[in-house]
Amino acid sequence: MKTSEDKLNEALRDVLKRKFDDYEEQPSPTALDRIRARIKPPRTGRYWWFTGGLVLLTVSGILLSRYGRQIQASLAVSEKAHSFTVEKAKAARPANANPTVNSVKETSAYSAKALSFKTKVKSSVLPSGSTFKEDFVEDLGNKPAAETHQPHSANVPGATVNRVEKVASVNGEQMAEVHPGSGTIVPEIERAFNETEGALASKIAVDSAAMNAMSLEELAGMPLKEAQIPLRLRGVVAPAYKPAKVIVTNPARIAWLFNASALHSYQILTVPSSAAKDFQNFSFPSLFTARSVGYKFSGGVERKGIQLQLHFSSFRQIYSYEIANNNYLVTPDDKGQYHTVRQGDRMEENRRFSMLGIGVTKQVRWGHSPVSRFFAAFGAEYSHDLNSSQGLGWLSLGLGKQFAVSRNTAFSIGPFAEFSPVKVKGIANPFYYQPYRVGISAGLRFVRP
Amino acid sequence: MKFFLSKKYDSLASLVKACQQQDPRAQTVFYERYKARMTGICRRYARTVAEADDIFQDAFVKIFNSINDLKEPEAADGWVKVTVIRTAINYYNRTTRQQELQSSLDGVEWHVESDDYVRIIDQMNVRDLVDLINELPDKYRTVINLHLIDGYTHTEIGEMLSMSDATARSQFMRGRNLLMKKLELKGIVHHENF
Numbered sequence: 352m353k354t355s356e357d358k359l360n361e362a363l364r365d366v367l368k369r370k371f372d373d374y375e376e377q378p379s380p381t382a383l384d385r386i387r388a389r390i391k392p393p394r395t396g397r398y399w400w401f402t403g404g405l406v407l408l409t410v411s412g413i414l415l416s417r418y419g420r421q422i423q424a425s426l427a428v429s430e431k432a433h434s435f436t437v438e439k440a441k442a443a444r445p446a447n448a449n450p451t452v453n454s455v456k457e458t459s460a461y462s463a464k465a466l467s468f469k470t471k472v473k474s475s476v477l478p479s480g481s482t483f484k485e486d487f488v489e490d491l492g493n494k495p496a497a498e499t500h501q502p503h504s505a506n507v508p509g510a511t512v513n514r515v516e517k518v519a520s521v522n523g524e525q526m527a528e529v530h531p532g533s534g535t536i537v538p539e540i541e542r543a544f545n546e547t548e549g550a551l552a553s554k555i556a557v558d559s560a561a562m563n564a565m566s567l568e569e570l571a572g573m574p575l576k577e578a579q580i581p582l583r584l585r586g587v588v589a590p591a592y593k594p595a596k597v598i599v600t601n602p603a604r605i606a607w608l609f610n611a612s613a614l615h616s617y618q619i620l621t622v623p624s625s626a627a628k629d630f631q632n633f634s635f636p637s638l639f640t641a642r643s644v645g646y647k648f649s650g651g652v653e654r655k656g657i658q659l660q661l662h663f664s665s666f667r668q669i670y671s672y673e674i675a676n677n678n679y680l681v682t683p684d685d686k687g688q689y690h691t692v693r694q695g696d697r698m699e700e701n702r703r704f705s706m707l708g709i710g711v712t713k714q715v716r717w718g719h720s721p722v723s724r725f726f727a728a729f730g731a732e733y734s735h736d737l738n739s740s741q742g743l744g745w746l747s748l749g750l751g752k753q754f755a756v757s758r759n760t761a762f763s764i765g766p767f768a769e770f771s772p773v774k775v776k777g778i779a780n781p782f783y784y785q786p787y788r789v790g791i792s793a794g795l796r797f798v799r800p
Numbered sequence: 801m802k803f804f805l806s807k808k809y810d811s812l813a814s815l816v817k818a819c820q821q822q823d824p825r826a827q828t829v830f831y832e833r834y835k836a837r838m839t840g841i842c843r844r845y846a847r848t849v850a851e852a853d854d855i856f857q858d859a860f861v862k863i864f865n866s867i868n869d870l871k872e873p874e875a876a877d878g879w880v881k882v883t884v885i886r887t888a889i890n891y892y893n894r895t896t897r898q899q900e901l902q903s904s905l906d907g908v909e910w911h912v913e914s915d916d917y918v919r920i921i922d923q924m925n926v927r928d929l930v931d932l933i934n935e936l937p938d939k940y941r942t943v944i945n946l947h948l949i950d951g952y953t954h955t956e957i958g959e960m961l962s963m964s965d966a967t968a969r970s971q972f973m974r975g976r977n978l979l980m981k982k983l984e985l986k987g988i989v990h991h992e993n994f
Binding site (some may be wrong): 363379390 | 918
C-alpha cells in the first residue's frame, strides 16, 4: 500500500526524470586539452622510449666490444712473437737432419731455445712497469692460462698472489712458460723433458726403422716438416689450473652490471608565490618510514670505469597540506589569551613515480687487497616518469666495497644517494618538487668471459 | 546518444577497446560522445558552473586512466555515468566542509497538492530547475539527484555516501521538503508574473 509520501515521491521522480532525460550542456572548450594534459601518456610512446634505451645500450656494448678488439690487436705483438718462435725453430733445424734419437734431442733443444727467445721478445714488447702491476693484479684469475705470461708477484711490489712458472697450453700444443727476460728453461720443464724423452725416442726409433726400408729418393722427397716432431710430444703434463678467488677489475674488458637499491625518498617542495590560494599546515612523513621507501634496479655495461646503465625506479611522494579557507577559529589558550587560527581544507597527496632512465657513471676503485676493493661512483641520469610523462635529471654518488665472489664475479655494496637538480611540477597542485633519495645499493659485476 | 564521429569505430565496443589502447583519436571520439550528457549531470550535482567544470574534468581523467578496468565495453554508457556521479560525490566529500543542513524552510508547513509540484516543474525551464537544485545544500542536493533523478535506492545511496539507509532516507526527506518549498516559492512567483 503506497502512502501519500510514496505517491508524492513517484510523481516528483517521474517529472524530474522526464525533465532531465535529455538534459545536455556544453563543457568548457578547453576541457579536452586539460584532460589530455592529465591522462596517462600513450603506451606506445612508453614502449618506444624503453626500446630506444635498449637499442642504445646494445649499440654501446657492440662499439665497446669492437673498440676493445682494436686494443687487443695493437697488443698482438706477442702473437707475432709466437710465430717468430716457430719459424726460428724451423730455420734452426739442419736441412738434412736425420730423424734419430740424437736429432730428437737437438730438436727439443731448438724448441727450448725458441721458446726462450719467444719469451724474450714478449718481454721486450710488454708495457711499462705500472701496466705490469695492473695486469698482474687485475687479470690474475681472469685470463686463460695461455695468456699468463706476465711478470709474477716477485716483480710487483705489494702483490700477494704468487703465480709460479708452469706449463701452459696454446692452440692445443703445450708450451713451457719461463721467467720473462731470463732466457732459460725452468727446472720443472727440464725434468719434464727428460721424463718424456724416453717415450718419444722409442716412438721415433720405430719410425726410423720403417724409413730405413724406404729408398733414399723417397726419403729425400719426403717433406721436412713431416719429420718434425710435433710440439705436443715435447711438452709435459700441465698441472690443473685452479684460478684464485680474486677481485677482477680488468678495466679493458667489458663488464656487465646489475644493481638493486632500496632508497628513502625526500623532497624539497616549492610553493610558487603566484599561486592563487593560500596553503598551510604541510605535513610530511617522518624521517624514517617504510611509506617513503622506494627501490631502484639497474643494469648495464662498464668499461674502463665508465658505466652505462638503464634504470627503473619507483617511489612515492606522500604528504598533506591545507588550502586555507575564510573560516577563522578563535580559541583561548591556558593564559586566557585568544588566538585566531585560520581554517583550511586538508588535501592528501600520494603520488607514485615509476621512472625509467638511462645514466652514465664514472667509478673509481682503489685498494691493494686481491679479494676486495673500495669504490666511489659519480653519475648523471635522466629519468622519465611513466605515470606523468615528466622528465627528471639526477646526480648520484655511491660509495662502497667490492668483494670477489668467483673468478668472474664481484659483489658490491654501499651507501647510495641521488639528487634531482631539476624541479618537477605537481599534477593536481601548483607546487614544484626536487626529490632526493638516500639508501643502500648492492650489485653484481660480471666480467665478460 | 550521438552518432559516432568516426566510421573507424563502428561500435561502442571497438571505440572502448581503442581507448583502452590509449589511441588519442579514439579518446577524442569517446569524449565527444559523452561530453554533453556528462556535463549536464555535473551541472546537477555541482553547486556552481565552475565546480561542474572541475568535476567534469576530474571524471574524464579518471575515466581515461581507468578505462582498462572496464571489462564489458558494451556497458560503457552506464559505467561512464556512474564514474561521473561518483566523482561528483568525492569532489564534495573532499573539498567542501561540513555544511549546516538545517534550513529556515524546514519547519514550514506547505499546503500545495502533489499535482501542483508536477505542474510547477513541468512549466519550469530546465536550467531554472537546475539552478533551484544547485541552491540546495551539498548533501541534500546529492541525495535528491541520486534518488529522484538517477534512480538509486536508499540502500545504494547509503553505501555511496557512507551512511546508513535510515540516514539516507532521512536526508532525502529533508532535502525533498526543502526542494518542494523552493518550488512552491517559484510557483508563487510564477503566478505573480501573470
